[in-house]
Amino acid sequence: MEYAVAGALCRCILCLLVAAGPAFALDGSESPAASPALRELKILYIAGDYPKAEYLSLLQSQPDDDGKAGALLALDEINITGKFIGFSFAMDFIALKRGADVVAVAKQSLDRDSVLVADLNAPDLLALANAPAARRSLIFDIRTSDDDLRQERCARNVFHILPSTAMRADALGQYLAKKGWRRWFVLQGPSVEDAAFATDIHRAASRFGGKIVEARAYNYDAGSRRVDTGYQQIATQMPLATEGAPAHDVVIVADTKNLFGDYLPYNTFEPRPIVGTQGLSPVAWHPAFQEYSALQMQHRFELVAHRKMSERDYAAWLAVRAIGEAVIRSGKTSPIDLAEFMRSDAFGVAGFKGQALTFRRWDQQLRQPVLLASALMVVTMSPQDGFLHPKFFTDTLGYDEPETKCRFAQ
Incomplete structure (x- = not known):
């Protein structure tokens, strides 16, 4: 028994040395190879200062870090994966003052090629998307559900996370x-x-x-x-x-x-x-949702945010996860390259909804099942059984390609 234990221990130590890679050689000498520097992608999170949502019930309120908490959780998650293949991710936060000119802020704050998570209302989102400083940027809309932002007023540099109206x-x-x-x-x-x-x-x-x-x-x-x-x-x-x-x-x-x-x-x-x-x-999300391993997500969020996950938290989390997924799988960090990859069939991001979530090419809306929920419970999830589509069941929700009025300006 003692020999068996000793043998197992030696094998474990050998495995650890092998796993350590080139940092140590078996003869005890240090390897001359140094760890390569990580390629960093900086994500900008821009949020407007708008009146908080008002509710009739005293049990409901909008948290101060609504959205931001979800983005930070996702940032930690994509860094865990990214460091193994040579990428790191950072995030800067831009808080717009009430009534601020988003175009002026963009001109001052954006690099020529930026990746942004935008917690902005429809007018500010459109102003940002059309700003000269943001034309080569990649913008993830985590606040709006407006149909016209996905139809007549769609923008080539904006990807929409929340379900449309x-x-x-x-x-x-x-x-x-x-x-x-x-x-x-x-x-x-x-x-x-x-x-x-x-x-x-x-x-x-x-x-x-x-x-x-x-x-x-x-x-x-x-x-x-x-x-x-x-x-x-x-x-x-x-x-x-x-x-x-x-x-x-x-x-x-x-x-x-x-x-x-x-x-x-x-x-x-x-x-x-x-x-x-x-x-x-x-x-798009509900604190009571627990299918498809969503319960793990709920627990992870509560541990770091000390509250329940809101729909906007989920949207921000999903946007940052989508960025990480695109970078890690494509090996690229340019906003133009990432946008092309996200439009391709190779892209998909896990969102705890039983399937990979993808973007529609014709309006850059994220395909996803939609939860139907009461205040305390999730009742069902659409698309419902029996509503068929030749390509994606989720394309039975919202505007399908033949119906779209989106015409991206080239």
């Missing part, structure tokens, strides 16, 4: 069709974003056999919901807002600003499920 509406529409809930009553808030979501719900209805029995505009008057009788006001207002609708299976709410949607469950005139921007909602 059309993808979210289609994910919901497929599930409603599968459930046989085909009569949809749409309650739409006053914002431009509410109108965009409602428009995509109409599109999903025509694609998947839904029937919109009524689309009703609603402008909620908050009144004094924080006073002692606030719940009584809500219990009166929500039934009035939904009274008189034709027979319907679900209420689809379009309330992107969180003004009234969370008041609808259990308060509608007819007892119906609430889906859309509140209730059962289409999201």
Whole structure:
């Protein structure tokens, strides 16, 4: 037994010496070969200073490091892999002041060839993409879902991480069709974003056999919901807002600003499920998601951020992982080369959704399944079974190549 243990120990030591590579020779002399210097890619994370999202529930709030925490986690992960093949990654953070000129900041801060993660709203993202200083840059959009940024106003140097509004509406529409809930009553808030979501719900209805029995505009008057009788006001207002609708299976709410949607469950005139921007909602990520090893991801994030992972955290994490994947697999660091590789069939990034995630060549939108979740649980994931596509099932969500209006300027 002792000889067996000693033999095993010697074999382990020999393995360690071999694994150490050229740094040590078996005769005890130091190897003259030095470790090659790592090739560094610096990623710029640029974030705008915008008003935080407001919520009706005291249980919800937007963290100060929303997005940034996900990017930092991914940076650590890609450095672990990168160092073994000669790459290192660093990240600089640029915080735009409220109302700052993003073009001026780009001119001052960007190199000729930069790789950026952009936590910017649509106007600032477009300004950055069109800035002369950023024309040869590679920009990852982690905030917007606007369809027009992927359609008429698409930019060759921008790759979109979050699902578009059309993808979210289609994910919901497929599930409603599968459930046989085909009569949809749409309650739409006053914002431009509410109108965009409602428009995509109409599109999903025509694609998947839904029937919109009524689309009703609603402008909620908050009144004094924080006073002692606030719940009584809500219990009166929500039934009035939904009274008189034709027979319907679900209420689809379009309330992107969180003004009234969370008041609808259990308060509608007819007892119906609430889906859309509140209730059962289409999201890229959810803290309760645990399939496809996502539970490991949730745990890793909580260990470093000390909170749950948000959708924007996930988008930032995925953007940085995509950068690392492209660099490591292509061996290149130029933004132009990385963009070409990401458009190719050779690219794919793991996103804990059961398949490699890839970019659509026609609009540079990331293909991905979309989760349908309530506040506490993930209910399902679209595309739903039975919705077929000749190439990618995920291309049943959003604008397919024959439908696109994106024409990249060369």
